[in-house]
Amino acid sequence: MLPSAAVGTLELKSLMESIRHIVRRVNGHYLQASAEKVLFSEKLIKVRCKNTNKEFYVPYDKLVIAVGSTSNTHGVKGLQFSNQLKTAEDAIEIRRKIVHNIEQACLPTTTDEERKKLLSFVVCGAGPTGVEVAAEIFDLLNEDLPRHFPRILRQEISIHIIQSRSHILNTYDKTISE
Ligand SMILES: Cc1cc2nc3c(=O)[nH]c(=O)nc-3n(C[C@H](O)[C@H](O)[C@H](O)COP(=O)(O)OP(=O)(O)OC[C@H]3O[C@@H](n4cnc5c(N)ncnc54)[C@H](O)[C@@H]3O)c2cc1C
Known part of the structure; x- marks a missing residue:
């Protein structure tokens, strides 16, 4: 559900539950510390x-x-500076950036070249999260936004997924990946 939260189709409060509610049910004890x-x-x-x-x-x-795991950049230099999608905070940050880019793209002072750049989104990795987030951004920009941001033209939007292997969703059954 995080990819949906990243574009705002789902509110974070509908996909999070307070750990204190869960812990209370089992008479547990929660400490927020490291x-x-x-x-x-x-x-x-x-x-x-x-x-x-x-x-x-x-x-x-x-x-x-x-303790979970950290995101793996698979040795791709610079990827550590891009947005990751692992936590609720990451989803908020991606959403904030998309909205910021769209608002910037609408300004009369923004050149055509800048607008294309602002509306160009690249997702690294075509696993389930990458594919879902690309699809969510696509739906947002192609279906929902043109109604509210008429200045943005569909052909100015680009969404790319970069995938090292031959096909996307390669951990799934072939029919799903196709
Ligand atoms: C975008 C996205 C979509 C996903 N979709 C699905 C899905 O549809 N279905 C599915 O089955 N899985 C999905 N997953 C995978 C799933 O979320 C993870 O496999 C699962 O959350 C792992 O659980 P975990 O408890 O091992 O680790 P985490 O959920 O990462 O929890 C680890 C916790 O430990 C805490 N922690 C870390 N270090 C310390 C420390 N030193 N002291 C105290 N606390 C610490 C962290 O803050 C974190 O709260 C998805 C993952 C992502 C990122």
């Missing part, structure tokens, strides 16, 4: 509070490590 070190022999986690930078220790009987 785990920094596991002291296996003492069965303790060293935790740091981001805002205050203060440390404390949390004891455990059983430990589950589930």
